Amino acid sequence: MAASGDLRAILAAAEDAARAAGQALRKGGGAFEGVERSEGRDIKLNADRAAERLIIDRLTALMPAPILSEETGWTAEAGDKVWVVDPLDGSANYNRNIDLCSVSIAWVENGRPVAGVIYEFLSDRLYSGAIGLGTRLNGEPVSVAGHTRTQDSILFTGLAINRDFSAEALGAFAAGFACWKKVRMIGSAATSLAYVARGAADAYFEDSIMFWDVAAGCALVEAAGGRVSIVGDSMDKPVSVHADNGKLWTL
Numbered sequence: 001m002a003a004s005g006d007l008r009a010i011l012a013a014a015e016d017a018a019r020a021a022g023q024a025l026r027k028g029g030g031a032f033e034g035v036e037r038s039e040g041r042d043i044k045l046n047a048d049r050a051a052e053r054l055i056i057d058r059l060t061a062l063m064p065a066p067i068l069s070e071e072t073g074w075t076a077e078a079g080d081k082v083w084v085v086d087p088l089d090g091s092a093n094y095n096r097n098i099d100l101c102s103v104s105i106a107w108v109e110n111g112r113p114v115a116g117v118i119y120e121f122l123s124d125r126l127y128s129g130a131i132g133l134g135t136r137l138n139g140e141p142v143s144v145a146g147h148t149r150t151q152d153s154i155l156f157t158g159l160a161i162n163r164d165f166s167a168e169a170l171g172a173f174a175a176g177f178a179c180w181k182k183v184r185m186i187g188s189a190a191t192s193l194a195y196v197a198r199g200a201a202d203a204y205f206e207d208s209i210m211f212w213d214v215a216a217g218c219a220l221v222e223a224a225g226g227r228v229s230i231v232g233d234s235m236d237k238p239v240s241v242h243a244d245n246g247k248l249w250t251l
Helices: 004-027 046-062 091-095 167-175 189-197 211-223
Strands: 035-039 042-045 067-069 081-089 102-109 112-120 125-130 134-137 140-142 154-157 182-184 203-210 227-231 238-244
Touching: 004 046, 004 081, 004 102, 004 112, 004 125, 035 046, 042 046, 042 091, 046 067, 046 081, 046 091, 046 102, 067 211, 081 091, 081 189, 081 211, 102 189, 102 211, 112 189, 112 211, 125 189, 125 211, 134 211, 154 189, 189 203, 189 211, 189 238, 203 211, 211 227, 211 238
Parallel strands: 067 081, 154 182, 154 203
Antiparallel strands: 035 042, 081 102, 102 112, 112 125, 125 134, 134 140, 203 238, 227 238
């Protein structure tokens, strides 16, 4: 894993790119206006691509490395150390003026997210963290919650567009909610994981979610003292993710 000094430089580059994209998304207009396509349960906005171009340009200038981003895919051949970007996680929320959306940028080494930045740009909350350095929210240290029982805990989850929506599959999915005090779906995996990292939620899980949706958030949770499990064959294919405060699941 990169040395602490290198990780700080990586975080500085990611923070710069996330803030630039978030400020442009908050302002809107021009290239950030309109729907590119809406098919089935998925929606792509012009804002997704405009924010992505801005982020790729910033990261390439500040800390060159291969980039895997939601809209473009790989910008270069994958290596051991790569950026993984979701330029606008929660596009449907953003399109309907719901504040629960964010910019997500992760630094990944050998398939493991080790540093991440998530920017809730509409509420100006910047989460930044790396394994061994902790997680901060707008510069202040944060950590996972201390609950030890699911019946006292809040679970965040979601219904990824790639998942099985059959009645049987959805029934099995919902059956797992019974042991939790509260269950929340907010339409942004990155934001959900940021809330686990800062102790506002206790756990997050989702199946068939894309790696770029969760990479930065998983780094934040682990850096904040939590646990993460990512199961999947490739960074550009759907994965299953479990993350918690380190006290609830055996991952």
